[in-house]
Amino acid sequence: MARPYSSTNDQAPTLRNLKxxxxxxxxxxxxxxxxxGYLLRAxxxxxxxLLDRSVPALNDLRELMTDTVAAMHSTNxxxxxxxxxxxxxxxLGIQVSLRTAEKFRKELFETGNLKEEPKEQAALRQTGDxxxxxxxxVMEAYAAGKRADAVxxxxxxxxxxxxxxxxxxxxxxxxxxxxxxxxSKDFTDRTNRLTRIVVGVASWPVIMLFALxxxxxxFVIAMMIAFRGKDLADTP
Numbered sequence: 001m002a003r004p005y006s007s008t009n010d011q012a013p014t015l016r017n018l019k020x021x022x023x024x025x026x027x028x029x030x031x032x033x034x035x036x037g038y039l040l041r042a043x044x045x046x047x048x049x050l051l052d053r054s055v056p057a058l059n060d061l062r063e064l065m066t067d068t069v070a071a072m073h074s075t076n077x078x079x080x081x082x083x084x085x086x087x088x089x090x091x092l093g094i095q096v097s098l099r100t101a102e103k104f105r106k107e108l109f110e111t112g113n114l115k116e117e118p119k120e121q122a123a124l125r126q127t128g129d130x131x132x133x134x135x136x137x138v139m140e141a142y143a144a145g146k147r148a149d150a151v152x153x154x155x156x157x158x159x160x161x162x163x164x165x166x167x168x169x170x171x172x173x174x175x176x177x178x179x180x181x182x183x184s185k186d187f188t189d190r191t192n193r194l195t196r197i198v199v200g201v202a203s204w205p206v207i208m209l210f211a212l213x214x215x216x217x218x219f220v221i222a223m224m225i226a227f228r229g230k231d232l233a234d235t236p
Contacts (some may be wrong), residue, residue, distance in 0.1 A: 057113035061173045064108060065166065067101035068131065072162050074098075075138050077151050087142065094139045102132055116179050120172040127165040134158040 074097040079090040105128050108114070114121040134157045141150035 056111070057176045058173055060104075060108045060111065060113060061169055061176070064101070064104055065169050067097070067104050068162070068165060068169070071097040071101045071131075071135055072158070075135060075142075075150075075154055075158065077147070077154070080142055080147055080150070091139060091143055094135065094142075098132060098135050098139075102128075114172060114176070117172060117175040120168070120175045123168045124165075124172050127161065127168040131158075131161045131165040134161040 071094070074090070074094045079085065079093070080087055105124075109121065109125065114124070134153070138150050138154050138158050141147075141153055
């Protein structure tokens, strides 16, 4: 009886299948690399855009708050009373402080950093104009020598305008932070979804290997059962 042997032709399909599997692994790794690089660049760009808008806006609002407080302090009655009072210098201080606050407020609107918060921007503009008008009215009363009227206007009109303007600045800052947090959460959710896709694409060779092992184990078990049944059938 001739001994069975494996020929080169019998091994050809196996080698061909291995080459196909290796080629698929190389292609899948390339796809994973490309997809991963795209994901990283997309996330980096989105976060960069978020920081480029939110951080300058918050810094500008903080600077506007500082300039507004300085303008309010420049109208303090103590600057116009006492033996060391210098009315011309105090009036110049009000003008400079108010001009600085108005200039920065105008530049803040021109940057467009608050374009995502139109309601807060409108309130900031209105309360800022009211504050400037009240400061100007107090300054004119001081310039006319009407110190008592200036103090009254400051307490009855300027102080409420100042409080409303500061509240508007705070609400604008809260709105910027709220939008930033919402965008950040959206980016995180999107990143998680894309990550799952990348992991799924990268794990297909493991899944295929597991499937092949299961099929091989099933084939071996089936052959064992078949040979066992044949032996039992051949037993006299």
